[in-house]
Structures are given as structure tokens and as C-alpha cells.
Amino acid sequence: MSLANTSLLQLLTSYMSAILNTAEKPPVTPKPAVGIKHPSGDKRFKILEVHMKKLQFKQDALIEVLHKAQELFGYLEDDVLLFVSHHLKLPPSRVYGVATFYHFFTLKPQGEHTCVVCMGTACYVKGADKVVAALEKFAKIKPGETTADNKLSLLTARCIGACGIAPAVTYDGQVAAKQSPDDAIAKVKSWM
Amino acid sequence: MQIEDLNAIAEKHIASRKKIIVRTCMSAGCMSSRADAIKANLEKAVIEQQLDADVEVRRVGCMGFCGQGPLVGIDGVKEKEILFEHIKPEDAEAIIASLKGMQTNLEIGDPDHPFFAKQTKIVRANGGIIDPEKIEDYIAVGGYEALHNALTEMQPAQVVDEVTKSGLRGRGGAGFPTGLKWGTVAKSPGAKKYIICNGDEGDPGAFMDRSVLESDPHLVLEGMAIAAYAVGSDQGFLYVRAEYPLAISRLQIAIKQAKALGLLGSGIFETPFNFNVDIRIGAGAFVCGEETALMMSVEGKRGTPRPRPPFPAESGLFGCPTLINNVESFANITAIIKKGGDWYAGIGTEKSKGTKVFALTGKIKNTGLIEVPMGIPLRQIVMEMGGGAPDGRQVKSVQTGGPSGGCIPAEFLDTPVDYESLMKLGSIMGSGGMVVMDDTTNMVEIAKFYMEFCKDESCGKCIPCRAGTTQMENLLNKIIARQATRRDLAKLEELCDMVKNTSLCGLGQTAPNPVLSTLKYFRNEYEELLQPDTFGPGVTAMK
Amino acid sequence: MSARTLTVDGKQISAEKGASVLQAATEAGIKIPTLCHLEGVYDVGACRLCLVEVKGVNKLLPACTTRVAEGMEVSTNSERLNKYRRMTLELLFAERNHVCAVCVANGHCELQTLAYSLGMDHVRYDYIFPKWDVDNTHRLFGMDHNRCILCTRCVRSCWHIEGAGTKNVAGRGTKSKIITDLNQPWGDSESCTECGKCVMSCPTGALFKKGSAVGESVRDRDKLEFIVNAREKKQWNA
Numbered sequence: 001m002s003l004a005n006t007s008l009l010q011l012l013t014s015y016m017s018a019i020l021n022t023a024e025k026p027p028v029t030p031k032p033a034v035g036i037k038h039p040s041g042d043k044r045f046k047i048l049e050v051h052m053k054k055l056q057f058k059q060d061a062l063i064e065v066l067h068k069a070q071e072l073f074g075y076l077e078d079d080v081l082l083f084v085s086h087h088l089k090l091p092p093s094r095v096y097g098v099a100t101f102y103h104f105f106t107l108k109p110q111g112e113h114t115c116v117v118c119m120g121t122a123c124y125v126k127g128a129d130k131v132v133a134a135l136e137k138f139a140k141i142k143p144g145e146t147t148a149d150n151k152l153s154l155l156t157a158r159c160i161g162a163c164g165i166a167p168a169v170t171y172d173g174q175v176a177a178k179q180s181p182d183d184a185i186a187k188v189k190s191w192m
Numbered sequence: 193m194q195i196e197d198l199n200a201i202a203e204k205h206i207a208s209r210k211k212i213i214v215r216t217c218m219s220a221g222c223m224s225s226r227a228d229a230i231k232a233n234l235e236k237a238v239i240e241q242q243l244d245a246d247v248e249v250r251r252v253g254c255m256g257f258c259g260q261g262p263l264v265g266i267d268g269v270k271e272k273e274i275l276f277e278h279i280k281p282e283d284a285e286a287i288i289a290s291l292k293g294m295q296t297n298l299e300i301g302d303p304d305h306p307f308f309a310k311q312t313k314i315v316r317a318n319g320g321i322i323d324p325e326k327i328e329d330y331i332a333v334g335g336y337e338a339l340h341n342a343l344t345e346m347q348p349a350q351v352v353d354e355v356t357k358s359g360l361r362g363r364g365g366a367g368f369p370t371g372l373k374w375g376t377v378a379k380s381p382g383a384k385k386y387i388i389c390n391g392d393e394g395d396p397g398a399f400m401d402r403s404v405l406e407s408d409p410h411l412v413l414e415g416m417a418i419a420a421y422a423v424g425s426d427q428g429f430l431y432v433r434a435e436y437p438l439a440i441s442r443l444q445i446a447i448k449q450a451k452a453l454g455l456l457g458s459g460i461f462e463t464p465f466n467f468n469v470d471i472r473i474g475a476g477a478f479v480c481g482e483e484t485a486l487m488m489s490v491e492g493k494r495g496t497p498r499p500r501p502p503f504p505a506e507s508g509l510f511g512c513p514t515l516i517n518n519v520e521s522f523a524n525i526t527a528i529i530k531k532g533g534d535w536y537a538g539i540g541t542e543k544s545k546g547t548k549v550f551a552l553t554g555k556i557k558n559t560g561l562i563e564v565p566m567g568i569p570l571r572q573i574v575m576e577m578g579g580g581a582p583d584g585r586q587v588k589s590v591q592t593g594g595p596s597g598g599c600i601p602a603e604f605l606d607t608p609v610d611y612e613s614l615m616k617l618g619s620i621m622g623s624g625g626m627v628v629m630d631d632t633t634n635m636v637e638i639a640k641f642y643m644e645f646c647k648d649e650s651c652g653k654c655i656p657c658r659a660g661t662t663q664m665e666n667l668l669n670k671i672i673a674r675q676a677t678r679r680d681l682a683k684l685e686e687l688c689d690m691v692k693n694t695s696l697c698g699l700g701q702t703a704p705n706p707v708l709s710t711l712k713y714f715r716n717e718y719e720e721l722l723q724p725d726t727f728g729p730g731v732t733a734m735k
Numbered sequence: 736m737s738a739r740t741l742t743v744d745g746k747q748i749s750a751e752k753g754a755s756v757l758q759a760a761t762e763a764g765i766k767i768p769t770l771c772h773l774e775g776v777y778d779v780g781a782c783r784l785c786l787v788e789v790k791g792v793n794k795l796l797p798a799c800t801t802r803v804a805e806g807m808e809v810s811t812n813s814e815r816l817n818k819y820r821r822m823t824l825e826l827l828f829a830e831r832n833h834v835c836a837v838c839v840a841n842g843h844c845e846l847q848t849l850a851y852s853l854g855m856d857h858v859r860y861d862y863i864f865p866k867w868d869v870d871n872t873h874r875l876f877g878m879d880h881n882r883c884i885l886c887t888r889c890v891r892s893c894w895h896i897e898g899a900g901t902k903n904v905a906g907r908g909t910k911s912k913i914i915t916d917l918n919q920p921w922g923d924s925e926s927c928t929e930c931g932k933c934v935m936s937c938p939t940g941a942l943f944k945k946g947s948a949v950g951e952s953v954r955d956r957d958k959l960e961f962i963v964n965a966r967e968k969k970q971w972n973a
Contacts, residue, residue, distance in 0.1 A: 091900030103476030120396030164258020
């Protein structure tokens with residue numbers, strides 16, 4: 001082995017043992033995190049940064065930060081994910097991996113109104129599937145989609161824990177009890 | 193804060209109470225039917241009818257009878273509470289007028305109804321009674337006394353012993369003895385230990401933990417603090433689903449109030465014991481109910497489970513010994529410390545002690561939350577408390593344990609509800625979801641519903657769960673579409689066995705249960721849909 | 736280092752305390768099928784192919800993450816285990832589009848080799864035929880998601896050997912996908928160091944060197960071991 005190769009390997013070895021000391025220690029970020037301002041000047045980025053600061057830029061607060069980001073922006077666009085990634089010093093792949101693992105986060109913009117049909121067991125046995133089918137037929141979209149005019153996003157939920165009033169539908173964040181397909185269509189119609 | 197201060201708060205709060213208390217259920221179910229407007233109107237009516245010297249309107253948590261909601265309960269008029277059901281905001285005036293003896297034609301519930309009479313309340317004792325957003329209300333019913341007793345009169349090991357003696361088993365579903373878990377964490381070496389409260393109630397058709405968190409948040413916090421003292425931890429995490437915004441906000445209020453009074457934080461009750469609780473909000477992943485996945489999520493990562501051992505008790509959150517218990521398990525602790533493990537062990541059966549909260553839903557007359565002693569026959573819950581199926585239909589089956597559980601047919605309704613008996617029938621106790629199905633329900637479709645759920649919720653890490661649930665759902669769809677043969681059914685059964693035995697975590701290991709239990713008891717419904725076997729091997733050649 | 740004595744398939748062997756059952760068996764010349772295991776990176780116990788039976792334990796245990804214990808009796812080759820292994824492989828073949836004849840890894844693919852050795856000669860389940868794309872944007876490497884079995888070996892070597900954190904799993908369940916940075920074309924990745932460790936790690940034809948014609952795609956896995964040795968044994972520091 002040549003001398004040049006040896007020194008290169010030493011360098012490589014010391015670099016790797018440094019980053020491999022702890023199994024889960026995240027690698028070096030490509031960009032420095034301090035003082036990154038978002039070039040757009042959008043105030044929401046500032047609010048997000050303050051929130052991250054409150055959480056001491058802790059990496060294990062990633063999910064909390066993503067909740068806040070979605071609350072501010074409505075959905076998680078690439079720009080926002082990258083901003084979070086730089087501030088928490090996490091590789092972008094990690095932030096993207098987490099954001100796509102959980103149902104609650106959406107990477108696509110939502111419609112003006114959202115209609116979430118609970119598909120928990122209690123709601124299902126009381127006909128939530130029929131409510132979804134009726135809404136699909138009426139709005140001509142499938143759950144998870146938004147109408148072309150951007151008026152309505154149709155979603156299903158796993159169980160919102162309102163089993164006593166099944167079937168439950170959440171219209172723009174407000175839970176409504178014992179919904180029939182006709183109730184749901186009437187409500188959605190009023191938005192269109 | 194010392195015990196005298198705690199008592200002073202309680203006494204002052206009790207003295208300030210008015211003669212008549214109008215309790216408005218402001219839990220998620222009733223809130224969806226405008227319970228906030230009902231409360232506002234009730235308050236207005238009290239003032240308008242000049243009753244404010246004697247009457248107070250109180251916000252309370254879940255009163256249990258969700259199907260009859262919104263509910264308003266009145267104490268201090270008759271010997272027993274008066275319960276108004278199906279209340280609308282415009283009924284407020286009439287309710288207040290009734291306090292002066294005016295007649296109303298509003299729906300009044302029967303407090304002696306089996307739905308209430310057959311309950312034994314430990315976990316839900318304060319639910320629907322106290323204001324969940326006022327710590328004084330909790331202190332006035334003896335709150336934080338158990339923590340004081342534990343800190344000042346008991347050694348940590350004594351606390352563990354008391355929990356062991358109580359026979360309490362994990363209420364998240366698997367039924368692992370809680371005392372044993374605590375003892376293991378207590379003995380694990382490590383300067384830093386964590387407590388996690390699992391409030392990721394993911395089973396569809398279950399809302400027990402939600403109701404406890406919304407109705408009595410301090411009960412859970414106090415249970416966690418006692419656990420922390422017993423195992424030597426100073427930091428807790430309460431993991432709550434993002435789908436439960438009301439529970440999250442009430443917990444935030446509760447933590448803030450407890451900190452302000454020094455019941456959380458440093459030097460609690462002037463002892464060296466420190467304990468802080470942080471809330472972690474889930475983001476919609478059923479698999480995070482599995483403890484190793486939950487810890488990944490608390491660390492801000494993808495909630496994928498890992499093989500055990502090492503168990504969380506040895507190496508858990510951030511690699512430290514970690515105690516994970518379910519909301520309902522923690523909610524039992526204060527009663528055990530106050531009244532003793534022996535008292536608790538006196539309730540229930542030989543192997544299943546205490547009470548269990550169930551969410552009674554589906555095709556049943558009385559839906560809502562009930563807390564019953566372990567060992568109560570299923571029939572009493574479904575037929576007497578729940579009133580059987582509505583619209584003159586017959587109860588066909590009771591599903592317990594959610595996607596990990598099974599469907600118990602009506603002929604086994606006399607089975608006592610305990611961990612072992614339900615397991616014997618091919619179901620599990622689970623976290624407490626109890627969905628009743630009537631004779632119009634197609635059991636193959638129910639099996640498909642759960643399989644689709646598990647497929648969607650599979651994290652994708654291990655092959656049997658990720659690809660196996662997909663194929664099982666395909667086969668079930670084929671059966672429902674009347675395109676399957678006997679050979680397909682055999683393939684389905686073979687996959688059930690394989691996925692059950694080879695999956696990495698509980699989600700995959702139990703995913704076949706709804707299929708297996710419906711096949712066990714309702715096989716004819718599957719067979720009726722099968723087509724005769726065709727010629728040829730019916731297999732696809734490898735490419 | 737204290738030793739543990741255990742029995743694997745009736746053969747008495749000894750292994751260092753803390754060793755995995757897989758390590759112990761491999762050292763004793765007993766081969767346990769694996770897919771997600773890769774020397775040099777930590778184990779995740781995800782593929783479930785290395786499940787073994789341990790006497791006195793009613794669950795099957797993954798050999799890669801189970802530690803040896805004194806007196807342990809392990810069975811690695813029962814009829815039941817091999818049946819489960821064949822089913823696991825069938826599920827994988829049906830899940831994405833594994834068309835061996837036109838695959839860059841044909842002939843040196845671990846999935847293919849396992850199917851041969853375990854006698855999985857046909858798939859009884861319906862092929863899903865999902866539509867996955869091929870990322871050919873990188874200067875040196877390509878990724879064909881159709882061949883991916885989600886073993887995460889590439890992710891683990893990217894994070895824990897290279898330390899770049901470029902690759903990760905996104906989504907979940909059957910929709911899981913190996914991504915680069917923010918799910919962007921590999922060629923646009925800022926964090927990728929072009930080290931090629933992910934390609935070396937891949938058991939199938941999902942990750943490949945560009946220009947490698949079918950039949951030429953030889954994995955240089957020795958290099959990984961070489962580097963790990965370099966670090967652990969400090970062989971070049973003297």
C-alpha cells in the first residue's frame with residue numbers, strides 16, 4: 001500500500017470514527033444552521049424559527065416542529081421541510097421520511113374546505129362507508145384528493161374517538177354527529 | 193406545597209361551592225353537538241332567573257352515556273342526580289326553570305338504569321363530576337393525596353410492591369403485570385430513566401383513554417408521578433394522538449396548573465423528588481401504539497418498531513430504561529396507593545383484577561363508556577347495560593380488541609370478561625373497544641375492513657406484515673367479489689398463520705386475528721361466497 | 736471475553752458473549768438465510784428470513800438480533816421455517832416487478848439466489864404489478880424502485896458507514912420508497928458524496944452502477960468489510 005493511500009485512509013478512519021461514536025448521531029449537515037433567513041421574507045418562517053428556538057432546536061422535537069409548520073402553512077412544501085432540516089441540523093431525507101410516515105402531515109395543498117369522514121369501526125358499522133361513497137360520487141374525487149376548483153378536500157380518518165355519536169364527520173374542524181349520506185352532501189353542497 | 197396547603201385548597205374550594213350544581217358534559221362527543229353553547233345558555237339562564245346565589249354551572253368531562261348526549265346533570269335538587277338527555281342549547285332556560293319546580297317535557301334519564309347501576313368506577317370516578325380544567329376541583333376530591341402519601345410515607349420499593357399486590361395488568365391490551373414492569377425498570381441500572389404514558393389510542397371504535405384524558409387529566413399525571421417515584425425517574429412523556437385536540441389542550445392546562453402549585457417540577461411536597469412531564473403529540477400512525485415504535489416517535493423519528501429484546505425496561509427511550517404504561521393503567525394508580533393493593537385485588541377475578549373501561553359502540557341501543565369489574569359476563573354488558581341491538585334486530589357478534597382482536601359470536605355471550613377467557617375465544621381484551629354487530633352485518637366484510645386497516649397502518653419495515661396484509665386483503669376482496677375458490681381460502685389461512693408467526697411487531701402478529709376469529713365462528717359466510725375450483729394448478733409461474 | 740456454549744441444529748458450538756445467533760452459526764459453518772443483514776451495519780431484524788426456533792421460547796426469533804445464551808438450543812432449518820421463508824420470498828416476488836431475465840443483477844442477486852436455494856420455484860399470489868419509476872439522474876448510479884425489497888441496507892450504509900444521510904425510507908407500508916434527500920432526483924442531491932456504498936449494499940438490482948451491463952454487475956462488498964476493519968482494528972494507524 002502506498003504512502004499516499006495510507007494517509008488518506010487515516011483521514012477517512014478518523015473522520016468515520018468521529019461520526020460513528022454514537023449509533024444514531026446524525027451526520028454533518030451540508031449547510032450551517034445559524035442565522036439562516038428564508039429569502040422570501042415570509043413572516044411565517046420567522047414564527048416557525050421562534051417556535052424551534054423555544055424547543056431549543058432539539059432534534060427529537062421534529063414532529064412538534066412539523067405540526068407547527070403545517071399549522072402555519074397549511075401543508076408541508078419542500079421549502080418548509082428544508083428550512084426545518086437546516087435549523088434542526090437534520091438531513092433532509094430524515095425530515096422527509098418523518099413527514100411522509102404520519103397520516104397527519106400533508107405535502108400537498110388542501111382545498112378551501114375539508115371534509116373528514118371517520119372510518120373507525122363504530123362509524124363503519126353504522127354506515128360511514130356509505131357516506132364516503134356518496135361524497136365520492138357527488139364531488140367526483142376519492143379520499144385524499146381535492147376538487148379541481150380547489151374548493152373541497154375529501155379525507156378519511158382512522159377513528160376520531162367520537163364513537164358514541166357514530167357516524168361522525170368533521171367539517172372544517174367541527175365534528176358533526178350521526179351523519180347520513182344526505183347530511184354530508186347537503187353540508188358539502190353549501191360550500192360549492 | 194405541603195399537605196396542609198393541599199388540604200387548605202380543598203377546604204376553600206368546597207366552601208365556595210353552591211347548593212345546586214349543573215354539570216354540562218363538555219367532552220368531545222357532546223362538544224360536537226354544541227355543548228359549549230348549552231353551557232353558555234345555562235349560565236345566562238341562571239343569571240336571568242336570578243339563581244346565581246345558589247346555582248353554579250360546571251364544565252365537566254365525559255359522563256359516559258354518549259349516545260344520549262349532549263348531557264346535563266344536576267346535583268343538589270333531588271337525592272340522586274337528575275340527568276337531562278339529548279339537550280339542545282335552546283333547552284337551557286327550561287332546565288334552569290325546572291330547578292324552581294317548573295315542569296319540563298325534556299328527556300330525563302333514569303339514574304338506576306343498568307347502564308349506570310352495573311358500573312364500578314375507579315378510573316372514571318371523577319369523570320363527569322369535576323371540572324377537568326380546574327386543579328382545585330381535583331384536589332377537592334382528594335387529588336394528589338396519593339402522591340403525597342407515596343413520597344412521604346413509602347419507599348419506592350413499597351410503591352412497586354403495592355402495585356404488584358394489586359394484580360393490575362396493562363390496560364393497553366396485552367395484560368402484562370404492571371408491578372412486574374415497574375420492578376424491572378426500578379432495578380435497571382441507569383442514572384436517567386423515563387416514564388412514557390401511551391395515549392396513542394389507535395384502535396378504531398375505542399375512546400376510553402380520550403375520555404379519561406379529557407375528563408380527569410390530573411389523575412393520569414398523578415399516576416405518572418407516582419410511577420416515576422417508584423422507578424427513579426424524573427422525566428415523563430405523555431404521548432397523545434393529534435386527533436384528540438381537546439385532550440391535548442386540557443393536559444396542557446393541567447400540567448401548567450400542577451407546576452404552578454409545585455405538584456410537578458422540582459422538590460415536590462418538599463421532598464428531593466423532581467418530576468416533569470412533556471406532551472408529545474402523535475401524528476396519526478396506529479403502529480405507534482406498539483411500545484418500541486412509540487419510543488421512536490417520541491424521539492422525533494419514523495415510528496417503526498424494532499425487535500425486542502432489548503425491552504424498553506432495559507434500553508428504551510434515548511437508550512435509557514423506560515417505563516411505558518397505558519393511560520388507563522396510570523389512572524388506576526392513585527386508587528391503589530390510597531386504598532391499598534389488597535383492596536384493588538378484591539375486585540375482579542383470580543387472574544384479572546380491578547375494573548376495565550369499555551367503549552360500547554356499534555349496533556347497540558345504549559352507546560357510551562362504561563367501567564365494569566373484571567369477570568362480568570359479556571351478556572350483562574351487551575344486553576342489560578347496552579340494551580341489545582336496536583330496531584328489533586339480534587346481536588350477532590361482539591368485536592373486542594380492535595384490529596388485533598376478534599369477533600365473539602352471540603352464543604358465547606355468557607363468557608366472563610377477563611384476559612384469559614377472551615383469549616380462549618380467539619379474541620383479546622384489547623384496550624377496551626367493544627363494537628356490537630347485529631344480524632345484518634356481513635362478517636367477511638368486517639374481516640376485510642380490519643385487514644385493510646392493518647395494511648394501511650403497516651409501517652412497511654418487515655415483509656410478512658407489509659406484503660402479507662396486502663395479499664390477504666386481495667384474497668378477501670376476491671372472496672367478497674365471489675371470484676375465489678376453496679384454494680384461495682386455503683391460501684388465506686396459510687398466510688394468516690405465516691403473518692401471525694413471522695411478523696416483527698404486535699401489529700403484524702395480530703393482524704390475522706379478525707380473519708381467524710370470523711373463520712372460526714362464521715366460516716359458512718366465507719364458504720357461501722366461494723366458487724368451485726377450476727381446472728389447472730391455479731398458480732402463476734415465476735418469471 | 737467469556738464464551739457461551741449453545742446447540743445449533745444439534746451441533747454444539749461456542750460463541751463470544753454478546754454475539755448474535757447468526758454470527759455464532761455463521762462462524763460454525765451453519766448458513767441461515769438473510770436479506771436485510773449486512774456485515775458492517777447494525778441489524779434491524781426486518782426481513783424475517785433468519786427466524787429460528789429456540790427451545791423454550793414459543794415465538795420465532797430473528798437470528799440477527801438475538802444474542803447467544805448459555806445452553807440455548809437453536810433450530811435453523813425446520814420444515815416450518817423453510818415454508819415460512821419460501822412464503823416470504825413469494826410475497827417479495829409478487830410485491831414489485833422482479834423480472835430476473837432483464838435485471839442488472841441477474842446471476843448475482845441475493846433474492847434470486849435465495850429463491851433457488853430454498854426451492855421457491857413459483858409464486859402462488861397475484862402479482863401486484865405496481866408502477867415504480869427508475870431514477871437515472873445520477874452521474875454514476877441508478878435506482879430501479881421496481882427491484883427494491885426495502886431491506887434498508889443502502890439507507891444504513893449511507894447513514895452509518897458513509898455518514899451522509901442522503902438516503903432514507905419515505906412513506907409507509909407498501910407505499911414505502913427509498914428516497915434521496917427531499918425525494919428529489921438523485922442527480923440533484925446535495926448531500927450525496929457519490930461514495931457508492933449504497934450500490935455495494937444492495938442485495939438486488941435496485942441500485943446499480945451505470946454502464947454495468949447485465950451480467951457484469953459485481954458487488955464489491957469486500958470494500959465495506961475492509962473499511963469497517965480499518966476503523967475497528969485501527970490496522971493502518973501503526
